[in-house]
Amino acid sequence: MNLYAIVAIYFLFWVMAGFIVLPFGLRTPDETGETLMKGQADSAPSNFRPGIVALRATILATILFAIYYANYVFGWVTAESIIALGR
Template identity: 35%
Template sequence: MQWTSALAIYLLMWVFSAFFVLPFHGRRAGDEDEVFVQGQEPGAPVRFRPLRIMVQMTVVTAAIFLLFYLAYLQGWVDPDVIAGRA
């Protein structure tokens, strides 16, 4: 596998990991007694911490990519089958 292919796969996994990480974040505005912003959606988080979310996405993606790359090295993932050549 070329390093550019590995990087592209890693970045795709990183973006998709947001769908796994984001639902586990914090208290919602509806759970609090007072609303911080008038008209705020009750399901919106009270405090948005993008750096924390990106770090968690990176950790999750690193674990998933490590498993994927291990499967690639062991031959469990055949590039010819994925590309439709076999």
């Protein structure tokens, strides 16, 4: 696997991890006791911190990519083994 493929696949894992960790830790104004501003949705987060979300996404993406790359190198799960499950 060349460097460009590694970077592209890691980026895909990072974006996926970003969407996975996005809702964790967010609280609505009803939960924090804040008043809603005019035009603000009831479900809008009041404590969104993109730095924490990016850090969590980076950690999760690194773990998932490490598992993916180890499977690529050692061949734990192959196309043949997946096809064999269908029989």
